[in-house]
Amino acid sequence: GAVVSQHPSRVICKSGTSVKIECRSLDFQATTMFWYRQFPKQSLMLMATSNEGSKATYEQGVEKDKFLINHASLTLSTLTVTSAHPEDSSFYICSAPEGVSRVTQYFGPGTRLLVL
Amino acid sequence: AQSVTQPDIHITVSEGASLELRCNYSYGATPYLFWYVQSPGQGLQLLLKYFSGDTLVQGIKGFEAEFKRSQSSFNLRKPSVHWSDAAEYFCAVAFLNFGNEKLTFGTGTRLTIIP
Numbered sequence: 001g002a003v004v005s006q007h008p009s010r011v012i013c014k015s016g017t018s019v020k021i022e023c024r025s026l027d028f029q030a031t032t033m034f035w036y037r038q039f040p041k042q043s044l045m046l047m048a049t050s051n052e053g054s055k056a057t058y059e060q061g062v063e064k065d066k067f068l069i070n071h072a073s074l075t076l077s078t079l080t081v082t083s084a085h086p087e088d089s090s091f092y093i094c095s096a097p098e099g100v101s102r103v104t105q106y107f108g109p110g111t112r113l114l115v116l
Numbered sequence: 117a118q119s120v121t122q123p124d125i126h127i128t129v130s131e132g133a134s135l136e137l138r139c140n141y142s143y144g145a146t147p148y149l150f151w152y153v154q155s156p157g158q159g160l161q162l163l164l165k166y167f168s169g170d171t172l173v174q175g176i177k178g179f180e181a182e183f184k185r186s187q188s189s190f191n192l193r194k195p196s197v198h199w200s201d202a203a204e205y206f207c208a209v210a211f212l213n214f215g216n217e218k219l220t221f222g223t224g225t226r227l228t229i230i231p
Contacts, residue, residue: 110157
């Protein structure tokens, strides 16, 4: 299957700082990528859809000024958590659809964010 | 609105025993159905998917799933589990949204394997 990478795999930061997470499709192009958040022992919650060449689409309740998304190229999307607070601590996972139907999503390994 | 239900939060199975994880969906049309597996601290790996055709689909690691339209179900099965199958399993449904295929996930089933 297609490969999606994320960097960093884990990050610890101080409250008030910003953190950037990268999501890359390694062997295919992705005009769309998805960003999810997962709390411990819970399912994935879709935060936003990243669109190459246009603005991201955010799910209801997700602050777009808090979670900045930039889809810089056909293989790279970034999520920046601005002015991070302890409640932003979570596991962030990206995915990208691949294939003719562009329905099957391939997931990155996730980024563990801890805000102190 | 579409939804996915995984009624079993946690299942414990003996190694070598058979396994069935349940998944039910609510959707107006025939959905695209997926099963993903997640090991602790890792991303999700696709086990198998159903789009159309044969309702019994084979996946990786010896898993299979059967789509039953009459029951709105897509249960995951494995005839003999291995200790390495211990993980979190997510059922998911895709629907079309202006060309972007969003996934709706179930709440997950945690699988524990005992010797």
